[in-house]
Structure formats: structure tokens, C-alpha cells
Amino acid sequence: MKYTISQVAQRFGVQPHTLRFYEKEGIISPERTESGIRMYSEENISQLEMAMCLKSTGMPLKDIRRYFELVAQGDKTLDERLEIFTDHRTHVLSEIEVLKRHLCKIEGKIKWYTAFLEERKKELSQKAG
Numbered sequence: 171m172k173y174t175i176s177q178v179a180q181r182f183g184v185q186p187h188t189l190r191f192y193e194k195e196g197i198i199s200p201e202r203t204e205s206g207i208r209m210y211s212e213e214n215i216s217q218l219e220m221a222m223c224l225k226s227t228g229m230p231l232k233d234i235r236r237y238f239e240l241v242a243q244g245d246k247t248l249d250e251r252l253e254i255f256t257d258h259r260t261h262v263l264s265e266i267e268v269l270k271r272h273l274c275k276i277e278g279k280i281k282w283y284t285a286f287l288e289e290r291k292k293e294l295s296q297k298a299g
Contacts, residue, residue, distance in 0.1 A: 172201070172209040182218060189218070195231060197221050197238050227262050 179186045192198050193208075198217045200208040210218075217238065224234050237254050240247035 172211060173215070175200075175208045175210070178210045178215065178218065181215075182222060184222075192218065192221060195235055197235055224258065227258070228265060229258050229261075233258070 173181070175186045175189055179189055182189075189198070189200075189208075189210075193200065198210075198214050198221070200210045200214050203209060221234055221238070224237070225231070233254065237251060240251050240254075
């Protein structure tokens with residue numbers, strides 16, 4: 171099945187210019203109709219899913235581009251691709267740990283505010299009663 175740029179943009183929740191940017195950067199290569207309209211294949215969709223996953227987890231665009239260059243070169247680059255993913259996993263796990271620490275602080279504040287507001291409501295109801 172083939173998809174237009176509008177359909178793909180809607181599917182991924184991005185603007186068409188984002189898809190054109192990924193194309194310009196050499197990350198995806200949609201086919202073109204005779205009239206020049208971009209048509210995205212299932213393979214392009216898979217590439218976009220991977221690119222957006224990597225981007226959203228903090229991988230720099232140059233590294234994403236490098237990954238797709240290696241994919242295009244075939245199986246001789248499997249070791250290098252594995253290294254890209256293992257390095258990135260380390261980065262993602264580190265970010266998760268930072269986010270967990272921040273989440274603990276946020277949960278502590280929620281607990282404090284909840285207790286404080288409950289106490290204040292009790293005080294107000296006792297004064298009113």
C-alpha cells in the first residue's frame with residue numbers, strides 16, 4: 171500500500187514539512203509519481219517509525235542519519251548498527267534514571283500538598299462547625 175504525505179503526516183502527528191525534512195536529510199526516500207507527488211511505502215513507514223523513536227529518545231539527527239546510511243550498506247554494517255543501538259540504550263537508561271529521580275521529587279510535592287490541603291480543610295470545617 172502507498173500513502174500520501176498528508177496521510178503519513180496525520181498518522182505520525184507531524185506536519186508534512188517534517189517528512190520533507192527527513193527526506194532532505196537522507197533518512198527516508200519516498201517514491202514519486204510521474205507528477206512528482208510523494209508516495210510512502212510500508213518500508214518508508216517503518217523507517218519513519220524508527221527515526222521518530224530514535225529522535226524522541228534523544229538521538230542526534232547525525233546519528234540517525236548514520237544509522238540509515240549503514241542500513242543501506244547492508245549486512246556488512248551489522249556490528250556498527252548494533253553499537254549505535256547499545257550506545258543509545260545506555261543514554262536512554264541514563265535519562266530514565268534522571269526522570270525517575272525527578273518523578274520522586276514531584277510525587278513528594280504532591281504528597282505534601284495533598285496532606286496540607288486535607289489538614290486545611292479539616293481546620294476550616296472545624297471553624298465552621
